[in-house]
Amino acid sequence: MIVPAAAGLVAWLDPLARDASGTAMVRVAALEALPPDGTPRRVTVVAGKRDGWTREPDVPLGAIYLRRTAKDKVVALHSVCPHAGCFVDYQAERKSFFCPCHDSTFAMDGSINDPKSPSPRPMDTLQVEVKGDDVWVRFVQYRTGIKEKVEVT
Amino acid sequence: MKKAMDWLDSRTGFRGLLHEVLFERIPGGARWRYVWGSTLTFCFAVQVITGIVLWMAYSPSATTAWESVYYIQHEMAGGWILRGIHHFTAQAMHVLLVLHLLQVVIDGAYKAPREVNYWFGVVLMLLTLGLGLTGYLLPWDQKGYGATKVATALMGIAPIVGPALQKLVVGGTDYGHHTLTRFFALHAGVLPALLVVAVAGHVALFRRHGLTAKQPYRKPEGRFWPDQVLMDGVACLAVIAAVLYLTIRHHGAELHAPADPTQPFNAARPEWYFLFLFEFLKLDFLTSWFGHHGELVGAIIVPGILLGMLAAMPLLGNWRLGHRFNVGFLLALLLGALGLTFRSLQSDASNASYHAAVRSAAEASERVVALVKANGGIPPAGAAALLRDDPGSAGPRLFAQHCASCHRYDGHDGQGAVHAEPPSAPDLKGFGSRSWLAGLLEASQITNHAYYGGTKFKEGKMTRYVTTKLPKLHAGNPGALEAMIAAVSAEAALPAQARKDSADAELIERGRVHARETFGCTDCHAFRKPDEEATAPDLTGWGSREWLVGVIADPTHERFYGQRNDRMPSFVKDGRLTGKEAGMLADWLRGDTEPAAVVSRMINAR
Known part of the structure; x- marks a missing residue:
């Protein structure tokens, strides 16, 4: 009885051994496509993905918001709400971000702009690199619901 | 015929068993207030039957889950009715659970010597909620995907074990094939099996202790058969009639567009019986009192304490004023949950952008169905690729x-x-x-x-x-x-x-x-x-x-x-x-x- 139970337990715990660190940078946009006034633009992150047994070369992984803050400076904000993981939407008419689940709101730069906002931290920024005309981002996930920004690995 | 039955009885003693089942004593006669347990058992049977047939057509993976549910909903003969019954019976179970709990607490049926049986009931309630939560993801549509992301994210904020637990439930760091296979194993295997065990314990102990009869007795002592069976039957009929009505009215359960992490889904909401929790997390005091711990408090600590109090009722009931306290507590809890649910529905009702999001979600789901039909089926890459x-x-x-x-x-x-x-x-x-x-x-x-x-x-x-x-x-x-x-x-x-x-x-x-x-x-x-x-x-x-x-x-x-x-x-x-x-x-x-x-x-x- 111990042998099959142990084998089952080990297999069941397999996800704990999986590691998502070491995510590579991916090109997400052309620098020119970002408005110079710093208005966030939503872009889809397309990259290779391994999901269980499936290996897909190019598949949309998620979305981020890119803001051009200077001529060759770009800030990337994660679209996943740091509160509970819903998709934060940018509302152009209010010039702010809004999460439709628990009404978290964020300013255009991703900071919390309302003390009532339930999110424990500002929107998560991602590592960005501008290489020539292209914007590259390291697309990772962060744990939600806590004050510290901790990468999910 | 009689000879055959005599033979069977001599080998199994089934008559005695049947007699025990059917002719249980009911002091004070059959009453409508005793029907809830039977309706819940009935609902569980409905879920097992419809669930097994759905299982035969369902395929849990990120590129086939939505696709197979689409097939059930839109192409399989009677598929939408089957899915609708499963969906609405699940909802009915949550309502009946609350009614059953109310009746048990008000009638004092949790008190000694029935404490353990009450705890079986609490476990059954949690298992039912777990079945609802896991079932919501299985169609892998935008709504279930979003709700599951939130539910698993909340799990992840639990102290110490949270992150590991989240990873185990999700089946990795990201949502995909293994999230579905794990949720499906829970939904169709682990949770129903535990439920069967708990129901067996619940019913066995119920038979051992007998019915907690409501005083004063209105009628002379009755028997389960036929009086109470009739009432239970009528109640079950009413439940299935309501389920069928809702199924036909809504043409089965809704199926949103396939899950897509690259698109916002502003119509994200949990199933209605979790709305009170959802709304609770929106309350200002969580952030103003507990700061960035607000979510931990709102999603884990407060529900944990309330659940603990619910489970402690038999012990609290030993005090002189314990029973009154318990009844008061339960009513306050239910009123609070109802109030929060109402508040949530009301704020959505007056929220124009939510309405727009619901409309565009409905359009997206119609659109993908039209594309699948025009294509004569779904490509192997899945419906999300089509969209x-x-x-x-x-x-x-x-x-x-x-x-x-x-x-x-x-x-x-x-x-x-x-x-x-x-x-x-x-x-x-x-x-x-x-x-x-x-x-x-x-x-x-x-x-x-x-x-x-x-x-x-x-x-x-x-x-x-x-x-x-x-x-x-x-x-x-x-x-x-x-x-x-x-x-x-x-x-x-x-x-x-x-x-x-x-x-x-x-x-x-x-x-x-x-x-x-x-x-x-x-x-x-x-x-x-x-x-x-x-x-x-x-x-x-x-x-x-x-x-x-x-x-x-x-x-x-x-x-x-x-x-x-x-x-x-x-x-x-x-x-x-x-x-x-x-x-x-x-x-x-x-x-x-x-x-x-x-x-x-x-x-x-x-």
């Missing part, structure tokens, strides 16, 4: 993202949002059509913001031509302008104008001559034959898919605006859009989004 390559879905989004900072579409940004500032480029609704062109060629309209008002062409040659020369030419040649407009617009070959274009073949033929000879369009534009000296955009194929893709790709190309281009970026040339995206924009602008046409283009592209 991603659909100009009807992607067109408005791309327009809002890339075009709407200058252009408009019928006054809005393509997705219905109206910007305050005036557009700096033409409104592209109906671009290529006769009416759009007629507006451009109207002296009173060309300088409007819907046309050249915001562009440098407001001062250009075309505007001068339309405001000065064209009215005279028009006045001198009755009918010529109409023909020329029909001829140029026919270049676009818009699907909406196809019938007009073929009926007006003769008019269009005349118009082509007028364009050249009467109006002198070809002084600047090339039209239906190459013209090296043309200085204005090519009118050959003007507004066609190929022309639009070309101008989106590079408006500075000689064929279009060349050096005269105003501010329009070369979207494809500069890498802002892919050729495929430009194609989807063109198709959408041209109104060429009929599912059959879209699907046939997809097939050609492959």
Whole structure:
């Protein structure tokens, strides 16, 4: 009885051994496509993905918001709400971000702009690199619901 | 017959068992308040039956879950009824659970010696909630995906074990195949098995202790059969009638568009029986009292304490005032949950952007079904891929993202949002059509913001031509302008104008001559034959898919605006859009989004 139970337990715990660190940078946009006034633009992150047994070369992984803050400076904000993981939407008419689940709101730069906002931290920024005309981002996930920004690995 | 039964009884003693089951004593006679346990057992049986059949058609993986549920819902004979019954019976179970709990607590049926049986009941309630939570994900649609992301994220904030627990439940760091296989194993295997065990314990202990009869007795002592069985039967019938009514009214359970982590889903809400928790997390006091720990408090600590108190009722009941406290506590809890549910529904009811999100979610789910039907099935990459390559879905989004900072579409940004500032480029609704062109060629309209008002062409040659020369030419040649407009617009070959274009073949033929000879369009534009000296955009194929893709790709190309281009970026040339995206924009602008046409283009592209 111990042998099959142990084998089952080990297999069941397999996800704990999986590691998502070491995510590579991916090109997400052309620098020119970002408005110079710093208005966030939503872009889809397309990259290779391994999901269980499936290996897909190019598949949309998620979305981020890119803001051009200077001529060759770009800030990337994660679209996943740091509160509970819903998709934060940018509302152009209010010039702010809004999460439709628990009404978290964020300013255009991703900071919390309302003390009532339930999110424990500002929107998560991602590592960005501008290489020539292209914007590259390291697309990772962060744990939600806590004050510290901790990468999910 | 009797002989056979006697033989069976001698071997199994089934008569005695049956007698015990059917002729249980009911002090004070059968009563309606005792029906809840039976209705719940009945519901569980319904779930097992419908669940097993659904299981036979369901395939848990990120590229087949939504697809197999689509098949059940839209193609399998009676599939939508089956799914609807499963869906609404699950909801009924939550209502019946609350009623059962109320009856048990009010009647004091949790007190000694029935403490353990009450705890079985609490476990059963948690298992039922767990079944609801895991079942919600299985269709892998936007709604279930979003709700599960939130539920597992909440799990992850639990102290110490949270992150590991989340990873185990999700089956890795990201949501995918293994999230589904794990949830499905829980939903169809582990949780129902535990439920069966707990129900067996619950019923066995119930039989051991007997019914907690409500005082004072109204009738002489009765038996389970037939009095109570009749009442239970009527109650079960009422439950299944309500379930069937809801199933037929809503045409089964809803199925949203397939899960897509790249698209916002602003209609995200948990199943209604979790709305109170959802709303609780929105309450201000969590953040103002507990700061960034608000979510931990709201999602784990407070529900944990309340659940603990619920489980502690038998112990609390030993105090002198314990029973009253328990009843009061339960009623307060239920009123609180009801209040929060009501608050949530009310705030959604008055939230216009939520309504818009619900509408667009419904449109997306109808759209994907139409595409699947036109395609004659779902490609192996899954339905999400079909939706991603659909100009009807992607067109408005791309327009809002890339075009709407200058252009408009019928006054809005393509997705219905109206910007305050005036557009700096033409409104592209109906671009290529006769009416759009007629507006451009109207002296009173060309300088409007819907046309050249915001562009440098407001001062250009075309505007001068339309405001000065064209009215005279028009006045001198009755009918010529109409023909020329029909001829140029026919270049676009818009699907909406196809019938007009073929009926007006003769008019269009005349118009082509007028364009050249009467109006002198070809002084600047090339039209239906190459013209090296043309200085204005090519009118050959003007507004066609190929022309639009070309101008989106590079408006500075000689064929279009060349050096005269105003501010329009070369979207494809500069890498802002892919050729495929430009194609989807063109198709959408041209109104060429009929599912059959879209699907046939997809097939050609492959």
